[in-house]
Amino acid sequence: MIPMEYLSIDSVLHGPFQAPSQASTADRVAHVARLARIELRPEEAAMLGHDLDRILAYVEELRAVDTDAVEPMIHAGDRGLVLRQDVERDGLGAAMATAGAPATEGGAFVVPRVIG
Amino acid sequence: MAWQGVIGLEVHAQLRTRSKIFCACPTTFGAAPNAHTCPVCLGHPGALPVLNERAVRLAVVAGLALDCAIATRSRFDRKNYFYPDLPKGYQITQVTAPLCTGGHLDVATAAGVVRGRIHHIHLEEDAGKSIHDASPAGTLVDLNRAGTPLIEIVGEPDLRSADDAVAWLRELRAILRHTGVCDGNMEEGSLRCDANVSVHRPNAPFGTRCEIKNLNSFRAVRDAIAHEIERQQAVIDAGGVVLQQTRLWDAERSRTLPMRSKEEAHDYRYFPEPDLLPLHVAPELVAELRAALPELPAARRARWSAAWGVPAAAAAVLCDEPVRADAFERALGAGPAADLAAAFALFVTGQVQAAHQRSARTDADVDAALPVLLDVCARWVQGRLTNKMLADVLQSAFGGDAALGAELERALAQVGAVVTDAGALAPTVDAVLAEHADQAARYRAGHTPVLGFFVGQVMRRLGGRGDAQAVQRLLQQRLDQ
Amino acid sequence: MLHAALSLPGAPAVMGVVETAHAIAAGAVRASDVAAAALARIDAFEGDLHAFLHVDRTGALAAAERVDADRRAGLPLGPLAGVPVHIKDMIAVAGMPLTAGSKMLAGWTPPLDATVVARLRAAGAVLIGKTNQDEFAMGSSNENSAFGPSRNPWDRTRVAGGSSGGAAAATAAGLGCGGLGTDTGGSVRQPAALCGVVGFKPTWGRVSRAGVVAFASSLDQVGTLTRSVADAAALYTAIAGSDPLDATSDPRPVADCAADLTEAKDLRGVRLGVPIEYLDAADGLDAGVRQRIEEALATLAQRGADVRRVSLPHVRFGIAAYYLVCTAEASANLQRYDGVRFGHRAALAPGATLDSLYATSRGEGFGPEVKRRILLGTFALSAGFHDAYYRKACQVRRLVHDDFARALRDCDALVGPTSPVCAWPLGAHAHDPLAMYLMDIFTVSANLAGLPALSVPAAPHPASALPVGLQFVGRAFDEASLLRVAHAFEAARGPCAWPAPAARSE
Structure with missing residues (x-):
């Protein structure tokens, strides 16, 4: 079996990317909340920021584990992917596809206008 | 010393499968909005991706045709971002361990053979379509295209001019078509190209690159790269600094414009896709696909040149589209008509193509008529048709309503024989x-x-x-x- | 002691899965009477327990009548014909609303059955409703349900556990014969332990996840909540096996575990490893729980098992690794809840931007624990932190997995407590997420390693008389052995008492 290395994402992909300042708890929460598209009320942001700090302090214990040369484990087992044959089948159709949607027009979903 | 452009192309090619990459919805183009959707490509809760076997085979074929190494184990990753036409909020792609790596594509240019290396080829799913100007209610989202199988062919920055880039892309398209991987239709978006462009002085390090998107024709590729090289030179000559940007080609005004910078646009938070186990490709499958690889356009052109003396330019045009090249070979057969091959090639790419372009006839119609066109060509070469008669025949036949072959037969009968006596x-x-x-x-x-x-x-x-x-x-x- | 509930016309409903199926097949009881009894018990106790988010009265009775009609017509009956079961609200049942315990999905009805549901239907089971859960299965107490928590049938002032708390409470109270839950870090086993029922999580890949709302894909597995190991085997056998709609489902054939449980309750030759990290060296393990687990180990030894100590040196990092992996995956899995195609969309002023649609809809739709985990997972994957958090956690996950693989080379199964404590009072840890996370200390590792695990009631707590769960962890894809061992323990332990929810609620 040829090992499939899961190389560092940070060094390979993020290269020139500069992580925004996360100097303070508030900065960190604001940054990840923006990435995750979740609006937080100020008191909520304060509470979650406090929790995040505690949890991150707790998971610091992982640093003590020597993981040099340990291949990250993504799935249990090492079996290969089972594939499907290239057979087409009708889907739900537009009416069912959009049945639960908050806003639709002519079978399409509607969102606030995106410019560019 | 002069500035030199440095170009690497990233090409997205839609794979010719019947169903989508992770579900059984059809990949047919042009259906009513969301007609071809199911819980998987709608991103419904609980829906899971199941990989299309044919998509894997076609991606391996593309890799083999481009001299890549095929990974026996590769992996899918999630690329996370929010956009209405990305239903799951992430795109399933291959970042940490792509299916094909290395490889290269050589193209003949006026200045000699240019080698454009390929960094890797990976499988991924296409996004849906956002339609911005159709409704006062807002942007409309159609997910028919979501989940269409793509390969992305990531070229190294080995190309040095807009013309080289076009030649490389054209040759790539011919290969993808010959191998049945992709139909290469740039107008419908089945082949899409982004270009990474920078400038430098020879022997100096590469400059800062800009990625130019929205290149949906060969002309756009050529013009956008040429303009971008000029733009970057002008920036530097004026004492400025080229910023790393994604720019959009505006064909109407012939310029590239920076895309509105999206906040955190870079942080895609990639990680391995937990819903898909590693993709194992058996060496036996790779061997089978390698053995079944059809003749590639370069080899075909070389054979035509060696066997029949077909001129390079005509061969290139005919081999752009394998259906045309096949029809050409079929018409020519193995018989005495082979002597006519060079003339026929010039005839098809010259007079016939000109007449075709003035008409509304389909490629398939013309391809089917190639045996009759060969007869026309033979008569002309042998002097049995004069230039004038030939022009009349083509004009009359292409203007007719019936199949081109039948119209040609009719026109030949009508024009009669040349008077030599x-x-x-x-x-x-x-x-x-x-x-x-x-x-x-x-x-x-x-x-x-x-x-x-x-x-x-x-x-x-x-x-x-x-x-x-x-x-x-x-x-x-x-x-x- | 049988309480008033059994005098309701629902007496048959407190029978187990296997017993009910046999009784219906034999014509001793009609499926429609069984369904009516289950619904009557729900009527009697649901106000007290809040175990359900949706009860499908009409559908259940119609399905039961079809079973009766089939039987009258002499048609073959499925192995679960007429057995009333409940489905955790993470799992899609076509035509029943699915919320996953979240306001985000309120009003959403999935168009298709999950594979496990389709298989239950095919086996003849009668689906009575959707059980309550922590929002998106994120929680260990059911208090994170957007619709209010389930309460423990043994003491309604206490939590039912989580996240499949509704399923555990319903099963303990006899609201249906049993049901399906999902287990990402203990969400089937821990509530089973706290409610005194059997919770079984098969090997990752053994049961299809198609149609099951994803929390953390590489950890999620559908499991069963039942009143006996034999019942667990019966439901498991019906739902297990590869599925073309789930590429992570395993192609290996599934043994008929229900038939496989022999009457022989002998454990001679069975080697059981007790991880010292789960007992002798476990921090925070309640003394009464420890006592009951040690007694259970003695019982196992008496039955002939070779009970020995083993060490899993990395499991103490399990919680940290687990909460990074599961939140990272969840942060991506929950991105589809964006107010575009289904679910909650914020009411916005005209001219609002797309980003504000996303942020407001998600801000309104998700509860605090879901937000907390999305933020943590987003952070763990973000540029500059990915390697130090997410990737590191995946490496530690490998070490945990390898610890189990080593231990299970010399042992047939591992055994220890399911939860460090019994059911705690509602609200006790509501404002301390980290303390809540630590409740999963004994369960998360089986998910990290992908192994099958099962919680079976031991003797009740010596002081509180609340249920105590004994956990077995087995070898990958050897559910049959795990069920045999648990079945033998159950027989040695003797019959369980069942709660009297109504009496406690006065």
């Missing part, structure tokens, strides 16, 4: 000479170019059906008498 030509020649006795006198006084005038007059009276050489011979004979 001196006896049949004599009355017309004599009549012309009699009418233009003054010109005849001039000829006899040594103004030999007047012969051309007489030929023209005779041909006109014969409706272009006279054999030009026979007419000329007879005229000279009479005048020299």
